[in-house]
Amino acid sequence: MGFRRSTRxxxxxxxxxxxxxxxxxxxxxxxPSRTALTALGIVLGVGTLVAVLGLTTTTANQISQRFxxxxxxxxxxxxxxxxxxxxxxGSSRSLLPExxxxxxxxxLGVVNAGTFRTVPADFVGKISNTSVDPGxxxxxxxxxxxxxxxxxxxxxxxxxxxxxxGMQERxxxxxxxxxxxxxxxxxxxxxxGPAILLGGVPxxxxxxxxxxxRRPEVLSAILIPxxxxxxxxxxxxxxxxxxxxxxxxKMGAAPVVARQVAFALxxxxxxxxxxxxxxxxxxxxxxxxxxxxxxxxxxxxxxxxIGGLGIANTMLVSVLERTPEVGLRRALGxxxxxxxxxxxxxxxxxxxxxxxxxxxxxxxxxxxVSVTQGWTPVIQPWAFLPAPVVGTLIGLAAGTYPALRxxxxxxxxxxxx
Numbered sequence: 001m002g003f004r005r006s007t008r009x010x011x012x013x014x015x016x017x018x019x020x021x022x023x024x025x026x027x028x029x030x031x032p033s034r035t036a037l038t039a040l041g042i043v044l045g046v047g048t049l050v051a052v053l054g055l056t057t058t059t060a061n062q063i064s065q066r067f068x069x070x071x072x073x074x075x076x077x078x079x080x081x082x083x084x085x086x087x088x089x090g091s092s093r094s095l096l097p098e099x100x101x102x103x104x105x106x107x108l109g110v111v112n113a114g115t116f117r118t119v120p121a122d123f124v125g126k127i128s129n130t131s132v133d134p135g136x137x138x139x140x141x142x143x144x145x146x147x148x149x150x151x152x153x154x155x156x157x158x159x160x161x162x163x164x165x166g167m168q169e170r171x172x173x174x175x176x177x178x179x180x181x182x183x184x185x186x187x188x189x190x191x192x193g194p195a196i197l198l199g200g201v202p203x204x205x206x207x208x209x210x211x212x213x214r215r216p217e218v219l220s221a222i223l224i225p226x227x228x229x230x231x232x233x234x235x236x237x238x239x240x241x242x243x244x245x246x247x248x249x250k251m252g253a254a255p256v257v258a259r260q261v262a263f264a265l266x267x268x269x270x271x272x273x274x275x276x277x278x279x280x281x282x283x284x285x286x287x288x289x290x291x292x293x294x295x296x297x298x299x300x301x302x303x304x305x306i307g308g309l310g311i312a313n314t315m316l317v318s319v320l321e322r323t324p325e326v327g328l329r330r331a332l333g334x335x336x337x338x339x340x341x342x343x344x345x346x347x348x349x350x351x352x353x354x355x356x357x358x359x360x361x362x363x364x365x366x367x368x369v370s371v372t373q374g375w376t377p378v379i380q381p382w383a384f385l386p387a388p389v390v391g392t393l394i395g396l397a398a399g400t401y402p403a404l405r406x407x408x409x410x411x412x413x414x415x416x417x
Contacts, residue, residue, distance in 0.1 A: 058369075114246055121141075127142070147167075181220055
């Protein structure tokens with residue numbers, strides 16, 4: 001049974017470390033199914049912990065790279081409305097000049113630049129495709145934009161075409177639909193040259209945007225040349241046009257462009273323009289990693305707690321089932337501490353096994369997800385190497401109460417069952 005009673009009556013029974021391991025391993029091996037189910041909780045908990053930490057680091061790295069490619073090359077210029085005008089007559093005009101795109105393109109480091117504004121819905125009126133829905137809509141945004149705006153947002157999956165500078169200069173009544181706006185208007189292709197009504201004014205649909213790398217809100221909007229919008233819906237005095245300019249820069253040029261663009265657009269009054277430069281990418285990376293880490297760490301800890309409770313519950317049931325065995329060991333001279341050590345060792349071994357398997361499962365999960373998404377997997381050593389130790393500690397913590405419960409079993413009561 002693992003206990004060796006001394007031949008001399010004055011010596012207590014001996015229980016060596018080898019005996020402890022032998023009894024613990026025997027208890028685990030004799031119940032393989034239960035041991036596997038018990039270890040499964042730790043496998044899931046530790047595996048989730050490793051996977052979460054690895055995926056957090058990996059996704060934060062990918063988000064940082066995405067930021068570097070897009071947001072780090074984006075400068076936004078906002079122009080509040082000038083309601084006074086140079087002539088003092090109370091006319092309303094935008095602070096952005098008509099040749100704003102060309103002025104911005106003249107700055108070293110600028111790749112694309114485009115001006116845009118949202119036309120108020122009450123100016124436009126009802127929007128409809130009369131062949132599908134004569135009732136029309138008033139909740140589809142109409143965005144007036146220059147031709148350079150499309151280059152700045154990097155459209156992809158374009159059906160048809162976008163309007164060019166010639167259409168803009170002629171104030172052609174043409175529109176480009178975002179894919180969501182096209183779906184609502186019942187337009188799926190351009191084979192028959194569809195047209196829509198903007199407050200009763202017809203406009204030909206020349207293109208549909210399937211996706212954009214910037215300004216995804218335009219996918220639910222109707223885009224119309226800036227000059228056309230000015231002719232159809234002139235901005236009354238005192239009403240803000242709220243024009244903005246999106247500037248696409250070369251990598252690393254955004255901070256310099258942000259300092260120069262206001263002077264290029266309005267050398268007479270650069271302070272009238274609001275310029276937003278991209279934030280520091282390192283600070284963004286740290287913030288993203290911190291936010292994701294906190295969120296996923298809570299999830300991982302919940303999984304670990306559930307795994308620990310599973311071990312505690314299984315070990316407690318095991319103690320109850322093995323009451324006669326514990327009573328026999330006590331009758332042969334085993335001390336309470338020997339019983340406690342045996343059950344703690346069993347739960348510790350199960351936790352260690354679960355930690356080892358869980359760490360491997362977590363690492364494989366991170367690798368598979370990263371390869372599937374085309375990412376570079378990133379697993380920090382501090383998230384992987386301590387996993388078996390974490391499993392052992394959880395096993396020991398979960399086995400503490402069952403072990404103490406086993407020590408309270410008296411031999412006489414055990415044999416009565």
